Amino acid sequence: MQYPETITKLIESFSKLPGIGRKSATRLAFYTLGMEDQDVNDFADNLKASKSDLTFCRICGFITDKDENPCGICTDPSRDQSKIFVVRDSQDLMAIENTHDYNGLYHVLNGVLSPSEGRGPEDINIRSLITRLSSHNEIKEVIIGLDASTQGEATTLYLGKLIKPSGIKVTRLARGLSVGTDVNYVDQLTLTQAVNGRTEV
Amino acid sequence: MQYPETITKLIESFSKLPGIGRKSATRLAFYTLGMEDQDVNDFADNLKASKSDLTFCRICGFITDKDENPCGICTDPSRDQSKIFVVRDSQDLMAIENTHDYNGLYHVLNGVLSPSEGRGPEDINIRSLITRLSSHNEIKEVIIGLDASTQGEATTLYLGKLIKPSGIKVTRLARGLSVGTDVNYVDQLTLTQAVNGRTEV
Structure with a gap:
């Protein structure tokens, strides 16, 4: 016995996402069945829109809506x-x-x-x-x-x-200790970089 | 600075799924941007179809396509x-x-x-x-x-x-040890149930 074709296809779509295996995909597909119609339809529309309405800024390469190219950062005086x-x-x-x-x-x-x-x-x-x-x-x-x-x-x-x-x-960007790092536990390369890049107190 | 509206909306849709926080939702939304158009459109169509074409079998309650009700199990002689x-x-x-x-x-x-x-x-x-x-x-x-x-x-x-x-x-269903369980590590209630439900060798 297989799941009905409609849900099998949806499970396959979810499986194509990174980090989502067959079991998670099944769980997500069934979850969407219980969601509000509006939310699921929006989800579907948003997916399609992301492919049709988005592009990269022709100056800086940031993602932007097709009708705002160059992007908001590039055009901000x-x-x-x-x-x-x-x-x-x-x-x-x-x-x-x-x-x-x-x-x-x-x-x-x-x-x-x-x-x-x-x-x-x-x-x-x-x-x-x-x-x-x-x-x-x-x-x-x-x-x-x-x-x-x-x-x-x-x-x-x-x-x-x-x-x-x-x-x-x-x-x-500077190399050194991340906030909260113990000198005792940090890897040797990071420690070397932190020593070499030391700053005056 | 915010992401363009189109991708923000898609991130919101992904965030509504269980176990997917803001950061994962963002990662998934950006991942779909790099997917094949066909796969993303199928994903969107499958989402809509799952809401419009699926129902529960009127006999047993199993999920089934609307045009196959009662489901394949109930009608299998x-x-x-x-x-x-x-x-x-x-x-x-x-x-x-x-x-x-x-x-x-x-x-x-x-x-x-x-x-x-x-x-x-x-x-x-x-x-x-x-x-x-x-x-x-x-x-x-x-x-x-x-x-x-x-x-x-x-x-x-x-x-x-x-x-x-x-x-x-x-x-x-029987209660007892799952396959691979060490008697030493199993919880007390399960062990009690396994003892009470013991079977002849």
Whole structure:
């Protein structure tokens, strides 16, 4: 005996999401059966809209509605036009925004270099960043805010080499202890970076 | 800065699913942006179809397509018509089916008694079970397969009291050690039940 086709198909759709196995997908599919009609229909409409109405900002690569391109950040005159924060994706951009500590512009790479996955400089938004830097003289600093991973590191070094000759200041996020970390328990590499990057009290 | 409205709405829809918080919802919403158009559209269509095309079997309460009611189990003449397996929901029915060890009929309560949540006998499919038993003389045994929880237990006892006077045999799932359990680590109540329900070697 199988489930009716309608629910089987819905289970399959849920299974295609990351981190959701067959059992969770079944649970979610049955859960939606008990939801309000309105909520389920909205869910379906929102899914379709996300494919048809969203695009990437043609300047910075941030996700944006098709009828607002360039995005709200790029067109905001109150933002500091002398700084560009380079991030991996739109979610990382939002993480920086949520600190409420930065008021410059962004550039979203939508990926990092990864030779093992066949992702080179042409596959992420690097060319548009270089064009942007060369056509806007007011940019004084590029802050690279990529993950502290091998791939993030490689991309950071690559961008540094590419941008420095133009005379623009290139900085990166500090390495050191996360808030709440015990010196006793932190890994050796982080500790070395924290020692090397020590600041005056 | 906020995400564009389209993706914010999709994140909200994902957040309404059980066990999915804001952060997971955001991850899932962004993941769908990278999925094939076809898969996302199918997902949306399957969601809508699950609300419009599914219903409960008018005999047993199992979930079924609207154009196949009564369900495939109730209309299958090769099934043993003398046994009814009472389960909490359609997912529990499938769990029993997947053992490939039972070939009788089912009755899906779509809930268990729960006074604390205000769910009484009229709120689950008990009346239809009693009607079914009284109108089909060929039923010889009702197997109650509810969760080994307080609510499952209470519902089992309630059904037992209700059905026994009719002379139909009422059985329930065995209590004892799950496969792989160490006697040393099992809880005391389970051990007591396993001792009381011991079988000959």
